[in-house]
Amino acid sequence: MSSIPKLGLGTWQNTESDECAKSVQTALEIGYKHIDTAQVYENEEHVGKGIKEADIDRDDFFLASKVWIDQLSEENVVPSMEESLEKLGVDKVDLMYIHWPSGDYQPEETLEAMQELVEKGMAKNIGVSNFTPEQVDEAMGIAGEDIIANQVEMHPLLQQEELLEKCREHDITLVAYSPLARGKVFDIPELNEIADKHGVSEAQVSLAWLMQKDGVVAIPKASSEEHIRDNHEAQDLELDEEDVEKIESIDREEREVDPGFAPW
Numbered sequence: 001m002s003s004i005p006k007l008g009l010g011t012w013q014n015t016e017s018d019e020c021a022k023s024v025q026t027a028l029e030i031g032y033k034h035i036d037t038a039q040v041y042e043n044e045e046h047v048g049k050g051i052k053e054a055d056i057d058r059d060d061f062f063l064a065s066k067v068w069i070d071q072l073s074e075e076n077v078v079p080s081m082e083e084s085l086e087k088l089g090v091d092k093v094d095l096m097y098i099h100w101p102s103g104d105y106q107p108e109e110t111l112e113a114m115q116e117l118v119e120k121g122m123a124k125n126i127g128v129s130n131f132t133p134e135q136v137d138e139a140m141g142i143a144g145e146d147i148i149a150n151q152v153e154m155h156p157l158l159q160q161e162e163l164l165e166k167c168r169e170h171d172i173t174l175v176a177y178s179p180l181a182r183g184k185v186f187d188i189p190e191l192n193e194i195a196d197k198h199g200v201s202e203a204q205v206s207l208a209w210l211m212q213k214d215g216v217v218a219i220p221k222a223s224s225e226e227h228i229r230d231n232h233e234a235q236d237l238e239l240d241e242e243d244v245e246k247i248e249s250i251d252r253e254e255r256e257v258d259p260g261f262a263p264w
Contacts, residue, residue, distance in 0.1 A: 004095070004149060004173050005062050006211045007235055008034030009228065010221035012177070017046045023223045024050025028061060030232055036151075036175075036219045038066035038099055039084055048089035063088070064095040066129060066151075067114070069103025069261070076104070077113035081122050096123040097151055100130045102261040111143040118146055127151060127175070132263050133166040140170050151175040154216070156188060156206055156247050157254040168215050176210050179218040182256045190246045200237055203227075207234035209247050 009027040014020040020043045024035055028051070037047045044065060051063070065088065071080035081096060096117055098110060117123040127149035128139050136150055150167055154160045154176035167174045180203050185191050191202040198205070203220065210218040211234065222228045239247075 004175065004217050005033035006217050007032065007207065007232065008036050008062070008064075008175075008217065008219035010177060010219040011035070011037045011043055011047055012041055012221050014221065014223050015041065015043050015046075017049070019223055020046035021050035021053060023228060025054040026225050027222075027228050027232075028054035028056045030229060032061070032228075032232065034062040034064070034217070034219065036064045036177075037088075038068070038097075039071065039080060040066070040068040040099065044084055044087035048087055052089055058090065062094045063090065064097065064127070065093055066097040066099035069100050069105065072098060072104040072110045072113075073106070074109040074113045077110065078116060078120070078122075081117050085122060092122050092124060094124045095127050095149060096125075097127040097129040097149070098131075100259075100261065101128070101132075101135050101263050107138055108142055111139060115143055115146050125149075127172075129175075130262065133163055135263060136163075136166050136170060136172075140172075147172055149173040149175050149217075151177055151219075153178045153255060153257050154210065155179050155181040155185065156191060156209065156250050157181050157184060157252050158256075159248065159250075159253075164213070164216065173215055173217055175217045175219060177219055178256050179210055179220050180206055181254065184254070184256075188250065190250055194239070194243045194246060197243075198237060198239075200233075201230055203230060204234040204237050205239070205243075205247075207231060208237040208239050209244065211235065212239060212244070
């Protein structure tokens, strides 16, 4: 399994320049080792500003971005990546994802173009995002060990057991986005009980549950220092077997991100 830091800062919908830059700077200075962005978030430049202002050695944190669906043709992947690097103000990223298997995505052509990013030294690794188990199999058959992660929605209301097993089978990391179910974790009775028991927030419970799983990384989005710190403290929470069983017995399945072009 890859060495992607277990907790990252998600930046989706964090598009206001100063706020986004400040959240990235704050996270890095607090001790986050993983920052996640994407071309379509329209904030790579702001993320780059936050990285610069944090003055943290580039080798001390993991940086990931994603190629949007209209840039996935063989001829567009590399030029779009060059633009991303310029906006981020870095020479390379640690991980570049295919954001969705949609739009201009053609498995062989797109994945070979993504592998070119590694060959050119623009990305250390490549990943996929929002891929189904079948699509993970297909991608691994083409690009193999260059793929280190599949980033998908995962939280107590969408537990992704089948997909996690598929990722483990291929020795790739499942990176969980929307790990707080867009705030719904605060209204789940089981999480309320566990949070009260440990004297922590429901957000920390959800994040701890994810991070205790083998092969799972969580990237909660946060912009305020309070939430950035609260999420960071989830790394200190150890859930016991009873807590885990209570979460995994939740009999609800609610997907928060479900665009019309999704593969499921």
